[in-house]
Amino acid sequence: YVSGNYQIELWLRHSEFDGYGPFTIYFALNKTNYYNQTLQLDLSILGLTTSQIDSPSQDQTFYSNETLIIVLSFDDYIKAIPIIDANIQWKVGLSGTYSSTNVSYVSGNYQIELWLRLSEFDGCGPFTIYFKLNKTNYYNQTEMLNINLIGLTSINIIKITQYNQTLSLSGSIYECQTGENLTIYANFLSDYPNKTITGATGILTFNGDIYMSLENMEGVYEWEIDTSSLAFGLYNFNITFYKTYYENSTSLYEFRLNNLIAEIKCVQKPDSIRQGDSFYLNLKLYYTLFDEYPINNANISLMIDFGTSISYMDAFTNSSG
Known part of the structure; x- marks a missing residue:
């Protein structure tokens, strides 16, 4: 009885409060020669939680062909036991969308398996992965993991x-x-x-x-x-x-x-000529190994029967060599 009121102190770890969630506490108030009263109080008890990223460590480097295994612990702080059947979600980057795929519960921890070839990892460099850990009637937790991704x-x-x-x-x-x-x-x-x-x-x-x-x-x-x-x-x-x-x-x-081999092809010549007349020769000089790649602006010498040199009036190269 304190300052005109009745004060009841309940330790919420008592066995009466088995588990977490909604509870109703009933009160009976009576005294001899007085009418009795009853009251009830509805409340919810939320379990205190802790969380951490067990592996990998922050700012670790991975290659783009690797599979990243992330191990998270989500525990009941009061009871010091893992929280099973929790909802674990992850996303890559602030603009990403949370997903609960590839999450499993293994030996008291939550394991997330991320293939670093996923479209969420677009490009290479630093990435931040965000996690939400929650379960009904427990306090929620958030975690974040920074990694560096090296492209193969x-x-x-x-x-x-x-x-x-x-x-x-x-x-x-x-x-x-x-x-x-x-x-x-x-x-x-x-x-x-x-x-x-x-x-x-x-x-x-x-x-x-x-x-x-x-x-x-x-x-x-x-x-x-x-x-x-x-x-x-x-x-x-x-x-x-x-x-x-x-x-x-x-x-x-x-x-x-x-060695580069060149050949000469006579494209056009007269069938016959008279002594003393001028005539035209159309010659093509090209490299044989390059599908008749033309050689332009070559120096030309003309000889008769590979012996006597003869003079010519002019030589020019057209667009096809």
Whole structure:
């Protein structure tokens, strides 16, 4: 009895309060020579909870082909026991949507299995995963996990060109000719998901020289390497790509430098001529290994029977060589 009122102190851990949720407490008030009274009090008891991320640790790094296993504990603070049948939800990033898929209860903990190739992990770099842990008649909990995602990568050679022609592969060796530079076109690819990576640094190393790439808006990287002073034989060049939050990728490629063969074709000539008359010859000079790639502005010497040189009035090259 305190200051004119009756005070009842109930410890909610008493066995009378078995579990959590709604309870009704009934009161009977009576005294001799007084009318009796009854009262009731409706209340809800919520269980105090604790939660934590047991694994992995914060800011850990994973590769884009891995499966991330997250272990969460959600416990009754008073009873010091795990809370079973809780609702565990997760989402990636603040703009993500909460999901309860891939959640299981294993040995007193909740386990979430996330495939890092999921569309929720769009791109690479830092990600934050948010968790909501709740159960009816328990206090809710929230957790967050920060991870770094590194993209696995590969290099794709689109083509190598010379003399406006695409070089062919002989096994793993590109066949090319002397006389003109090689132009290499390549993509830097993310393996999971499979897409072109833009904004990377592409470095080609050849013959002790370093060539920096040019990139178009579609992620095609281009280099031009000088082969004019090289002898015939087998050579190789190295391509390396770098970009933050992506795995560096390096590949070695080989090419064979072959002797370039030229031929002359007589396209047009007179059937017969009279001595002392002028006549026209239409000759075509081309490289045979490049589908008759024309040679323009060549120096021409004319001889009779590969012996006596003869003079000619003029020579010019048309658009087809």
